[in-house]
Amino acid sequence: METTEKIVDSYCRYVKGWFTIPNVKCKSQYEIDLLAVDISGPEGIKRYHIECGVSISGSYSKLTAKEFSREDLKKRIQQAGQRRTIGYFIERKFGQQEVHDKLREYGFGADRHNYQKVIVTWGWTDDAKQAADREDIILWDFRQVLREIAAAFKTQRTYFTDDTLRTIQLFAKSVDEAHKAGRA
Secondary structure (H helix, E strand, C coil), X not given: CCHHHHHHHHHHHHHHCCEEEEEEECHHHCEEEEEEEECCCCCCCEEEEEEEECCCCHHHCCEECCCCCHHHHHCCCCHHHHCCEXXXXXXXXXXXXXXXXXXXXXXXXXXXXXXXXXXXXXXXXXXXXXXXXXXXXXXXXHHHHHHHHHHHHHHCCCCCCCHHHHHHHHHHHHHHHHHHCCCC
C-alpha cells in the first residue's frame, strides 16, 4: 500500500470512524485502493469507493480534465500526465467491469448508486471539479485530509501503533508545540 493510501485509510478509520478495507484485488490486475463504510449517521449505511492519486510534482500535482488516452497511458513518458486526469479515474479506477464485479461482492450495489466515488488528490483544476461533479465523484484534497488528521490529534491523546499515523501524530504535535513557543 502506498503511503498516501495508508494515510487516507487511517483518516477514514481514526478521524471519520469508518470501517475500511484497503487494497482490494480485482481480476485482470485491477485494484480498489480503499473501500469504506460509515454506519454512524442516522441515514443508515454509507459506502465509499476511494481512489488515491497524489502527486506533488509541480506539473502533475493537480487533477485535470485533460483528455484521457489509453494509448498515451502505455507510453512511459506520458503515463504520469494520464494518471492525473479525471478521465483516468472514471475509466480505469471506477469504470472497469472487474472493479464493478468486486464491488458487488462487498455489497456495493449493482446499480452503482448505493455508494460514493471519491478521488483523493493534491488539488484540482476547475474543469476537473466540474467533470467530477457531472460524474457524481467527490474530490478530497489530500492537504485537507492531513490538516484534519492533525486537528484530531489536538483533542485525541491516543497512542497509535500504526506507524504512518504515529508519524503524523508526532509531526503535528511538534508543529503545535513550536507554534505555542513562537518558533514557527
